[in-house]
Amino acid sequence: MELNDLKTEWKKSDSLLESNLIIDSQKLSKRKLNRSKSEMTTPFLHEIANIIVVSITVLAALVGSILYINEMKFSIPGFIAAIIGSVYLYLAITKAIKISKIDYFTSTIIEIQKEISQLSLLVLKFRKLELILFPLFIVSILPITFIAIQNRDLYNDLHFFLFEIIFIIGFGFIGIFWINKNLYDKKIERVKLFLQELINEKDISITNS
Amino acid sequence: MNEKKFISIIETHKNLIFKVCNSYCNSNEYKDLEQEILIQIWNSFDRYDGRVKISTWIYKIALNTAISYYRKGLVEKKRTSTIHESVVTFSEYNFELDEQIKLLYKFIEKLHYLEKAIILLYLDNYTYKEISEIIGFSKTNISTKINRIKIKLRKDFTQKK
Numbered sequence: 001m002e003l004n005d006l007k008t009e010w011k012k013s014d015s016l017l018e019s020n021l022i023i024d025s026q027k028l029s030k031r032k033l034n035r036s037k038s039e040m041t042t043p044f045l046h047e048i049a050n051i052i053v054v055s056i057t058v059l060a061a062l063v064g065s066i067l068y069i070n071e072m073k074f075s076i077p078g079f080i081a082a083i084i085g086s087v088y089l090y091l092a093i094t095k096a097i098k099i100s101k102i103d104y105f106t107s108t109i110i111e112i113q114k115e116i117s118q119l120s121l122l123v124l125k126f127r128k129l130e131l132i133l134f135p136l137f138i139v140s141i142l143p144i145t146f147i148a149i150q151n152r153d154l155y156n157d158l159h160f161f162l163f164e165i166i167f168i169i170g171f172g173f174i175g176i177f178w179i180n181k182n183l184y185d186k187k188i189e190r191v192k193l194f195l196q197e198l199i200n201e202k203d204i205s206i207t208n209s
Numbered sequence: 210m211n212e213k214k215f216i217s218i219i220e221t222h223k224n225l226i227f228k229v230c231n232s233y234c235n236s237n238e239y240k241d242l243e244q245e246i247l248i249q250i251w252n253s254f255d256r257y258d259g260r261v262k263i264s265t266w267i268y269k270i271a272l273n274t275a276i277s278y279y280r281k282g283l284v285e286k287k288r289t290s291t292i293h294e295s296v297v298t299f300s301e302y303n304f305e306l307d308e309q310i311k312l313l314y315k316f317i318e319k320l321h322y323l324e325k326a327i328i329l330l331y332l333d334n335y336t337y338k339e340i341s342e343i344i345g346f347s348k349t350n351i352s353t354k355i356n357r358i359k360i361k362l363r364k365d366f367t368q369k370k
Contacts, residue, residue: 010333031244
């Protein structure tokens with residue numbers, strides 16, 4: 001069979017489809033399309049929520065550290081937490097800006113797919129970094145939080161140090177290694193392959209033209 | 210966009226949506242891809258500015274959604290479907306019983322996801338220039354790819370004989 005024959009068959013089937021394919025408008029109007037969002041809406045909303053929560057946390061850690069500026073055992077970890085929080089904030093703002101800049105309407109399919117893949121890659125790499133920073137962030141924010149809210153000095157609490165050790169070793173090393181290896185690294189690899197394929201196709205296209 | 214207008218647009222372009230869904234997924238996943246395409250059309254339609262034909266616009270959305278669906282399938286595990294049935298049904302003609310068309314879909318199913326998009330547009334009489342503007346390849350590359358598909362088609366159908 002040649003492509004032209006295929007085209008003839010296709011045309012025939014198309015006219016049969018036209019007269020025999022029935023759209024159930026009741027079913028269609030019952031579908032909750034209004035509540036559904038495009039692919040990047042959820043990640044965008046997630047980043048906006050992230051920006052709000054992290055901003056408040058950074059501000060609280062900063063205020064707390066300034067209030068306890070003379071007690072370095074509280075203020076230094078507090079400032080460290082604020083710095084880590086600022087890194088989180090920077091990552092969240094960068095992601096939100098990049099997501100909002102995707103042009104779904106005037107770009108070609110290749111360009112849209114390339115943009116989304118590059119963004120997915122960036123988001124996954126940022127998530128890995130966020131995950132690595134997480135134990136350090138928790139450990140550094142706890143002393144200032146407890147002293148500011150409950151007036152409790154965690155440095156006098158043996159349980160706290162036990163928690164720190166378990167958290168850093170348990171989650172920090174083993175957990176992060178496991179999550180990165182089994183989740184993010186695999187996803188990154190697949191997105192990279194897809195992206196590479198698109199870039200190769202695009203390159204062939206440029207060479208041919 | 211109001212619901213009536215949306216339904217009328219879907220009604221006019223039902224063939225197009227059906228063909229894209231059928232080319233990019235198997236019958237189990239059909240309703241999920243169909244739902245994704247409907248969502249994208251619903252969400253994007255207010256941005257339609259009339260610079261291209263409405264069918265081209267819908268085609269671009271449908272193909273882009275289908276390719277995204279393929280990419281998401283590579284990256285994430287498939288979620289359990291919440292859609293129970295498709296919004297389309299057949300009256301008399303059942304394409305599943307049309308042997309020739311079934312063979313054609315089987316052939317399309319084996320193509321690369323970008324080749325699928327190209328062949329669908331080609332079969333629906335889009336010019337090389339239009340296909341190149343939708344996909345983002347040069348006209349020469351579109352022509353090369355169509356030639357390659359022709360060779361594959363000949364080979365595939367000769368083997369079947």
